[in-house]
Amino acid sequence: MLIAGLDIGSRTTKTVILEDGDLVSWEIMNTGARTAGRAREVIKKALRKIDYSLEQVKRVVATGYGRLSIPFADREITEITAHALGVHHKYPNTRTVIDIGGQDSKVIRLDANGRVDDFVMNDKCAAGTGRFLEVMAETLEVPLEEIGPLSLKTDTAAPISSTCTVFAESEVISLIADGVEREDILRGLHTAIVKRITGMARQVGIKEEVTLSGGVSLNKGVRQLLEKELEVSLNIPHYPQLMGAYGAALLGYREMCEIN
Numbered sequence: 001m002l003i004a005g006l007d008i009g010s011r012t013t014k015t016v017i018l019e020d021g022d023l024v025s026w027e028i029m030n031t032g033a034r035t036a037g038r039a040r041e042v043i044k045k046a047l048r049k050i051d052y053s054l055e056q057v058k059r060v061v062a063t064g065y066g067r068l069s070i071p072f073a074d075r076e077i078t079e080i081t082a083h084a085l086g087v088h089h090k091y092p093n094t095r096t097v098i099d100i101g102g103q104d105s106k107v108i109r110l111d112a113n114g115r116v117d118d119f120v121m122n123d124k125c126a127a128g129t130g131r132f133l134e135v136m137a138e139t140l141e142v143p144l145e146e147i148g149p150l151s152l153k154t155d156t157a158a159p160i161s162s163t164c165t166v167f168a169e170s171e172v173i174s175l176i177a178d179g180v181e182r183e184d185i186l187r188g189l190h191t192a193i194v195k196r197i198t199g200m201a202r203q204v205g206i207k208e209e210v211t212l213s214g215g216v217s218l219n220k221g222v223r224q225l226l227e228k229e230l231e232v233s234l235n236i237p238h239y240p241q242l243m244g245a246y247g248a249a250l251l252g253y254r255e256m257c258e259i260n
Contacts, residue, residue, distance in 0.1 A: 001019070002018070002019055002056055002057045002058055003017070003018045003019075003059050003061075003252040003253045004016070004057050004059070004060045004249060004252070005082070005244075005247065005248030005249025005250070005252060006039050006042075006043060006060060006061070006062040006064070006073065006245060006248060007064040007082065007242075007245035007248060008035055008039055008062060008063070008064035008069070008070065009064045009065060009066075009103075009244075010065055010102045010103040010131075011031060011101075011102030011103065011131065012030055012031055012102065012241065013028070013029055013030075013035075013038050013064075014027070014028045014241060015042050015043045015046045016046075016242055016246045016248075016249045017043075017046050017047060017052075017057075018249045018252075019050075023249075024050050025046045025049045025050045026046055026239065026245070027042050027046035027049075028241060028242075029041065029045070035066040035070070036069050036071060039062070039066070039070050040054070043060070054072070059075075059252040059253075059255065059256050060074050060252070061073065061074065061075055061248040061249065061251055061252040062075075062076045063076065063077050063078065063081075063082035063244050064079055065079075074252070075255075077247075077248060079106070079244055080106065080108055080116055080119050081116065081247070081251075082243075082245070082247035082248045083097055083106070083108060083213060083243050083247055084097060084110055084114060084116050085114065085246075085247030085250050085251055086213075086242075086243035086244060086245075086246035086247030086248075086250065087211045087213060087243055088110060088114030089114075089247070089250055090211075090235075090243070091209060091211050091235045091237075092114070094110060094114075094209045094210070094211045095110050095207035095208060096108070096109055096110070096201065096204075096207050096209070097211050098197060098201060098210065098211070098212050098213070098226070098234075099213045099244075100129065100197065100214040100215070100222070101129060101215065102129060102130040102131050102215065103131055104121055104122055104129060105122045105129055105196075105200065105214070106119055106120065106121040106122070107120050107197070107200045107201045107204050108204075109204045109205060109207060117204075118204045119204060120204050122196065122200060130216045132189075132193065133147060133189070133193070133219065135169055136169065136172055136186075136189050139169055139176075140172065140176070140185060140186065142186070145218075147186050147189075147190075147219070147221065148190070148220040148221035148222065149220055150183050150186050150221075151183065151186035151187045151190045151221035151225075152221050152224060154183040154184050154187050155187075156181075156183075156184045156187060157184065157187040157188040157190075158180050158184045158185045158187065159188060160188040160191070160192040168192070175188075186221070187221075190219075190221045190222055191225060193222060194225040194226050194229050195229070197226060198226070198229045198230060206230060206232070209235055210230065210232045210233075210235065211234065211235040211237070212226070212235065212236055213240045214243075215240070215241040217237075217240035217241070218240065218241075
């Protein structure tokens with residue numbers, strides 16, 4: 001029995017394919033302007049890897065900001081629910097999920113059964129998202145994958161006071177003009193993100209274990225600073241950006257098992 005989970009994010013669209021409950025394929029693509037078309041494209045690409053077609057999928061569950069625009073999805077669930085399901089299945093002892101996505105971040109507190117106790121999300125202008133880091137990497141002319149390691153090459157964090165991407169970019173431009181080293185600027189940017197996320201985490205109450213998901217989890221600088229600020233060791237899934245799609249697929253699989 002094939003089940004597909006789709007996570008249609010603002011920056012990327014992810015899919016996870018389960019066969020009889022086991023993860024057998026996945027794919028990630030940029031979302032672009034055609035949300036439904038890209039969702040269909042990404043799921044077909046993942047299915048081709050295992051020689052299946054979309055017609056053979058028994059259930060498609062969508063999550064993410066674009067979840068309501070997928071005509072071939074059988075149902076949709078919120079990102080909060082999807083990430084809770086995915087992370088709890090991967091790390092059953094998780095009590096706090098921190099997800100840093102392209103345009104928003106969220107902190108979710110779980111009970112012992114993986115149910116959502118409480119959560120908080122930031123607004124889309126806050127300095128705590130992947131897009132924030134993308135803009136700053138472009139401004140500093142540093143490849144995105146290099147900004148994390150570069151930020152760890154110094155202990156000096158240039159002051160970044162704004163929590164808005166537009167204003168923070170202006171601050172970065174001023175720092176560049178003042179001759180501040182790129183490493184120090186990047187350390188300051190990563191510190192700004194971590195302080196924002198830490199504040200959110202303390203709103204809902206930090207309980208261990210803590211799992212970090214979302215594409216920004218791949219940033220070594222954010223990971224290390226967040227662990228230091230929270231004084232915890234973070235679980236990092238092998239593919240942290242897939243947790244939402246994985247949770248959606250798990251829900252679809254459980255529902256189909258109940259029907260059958």
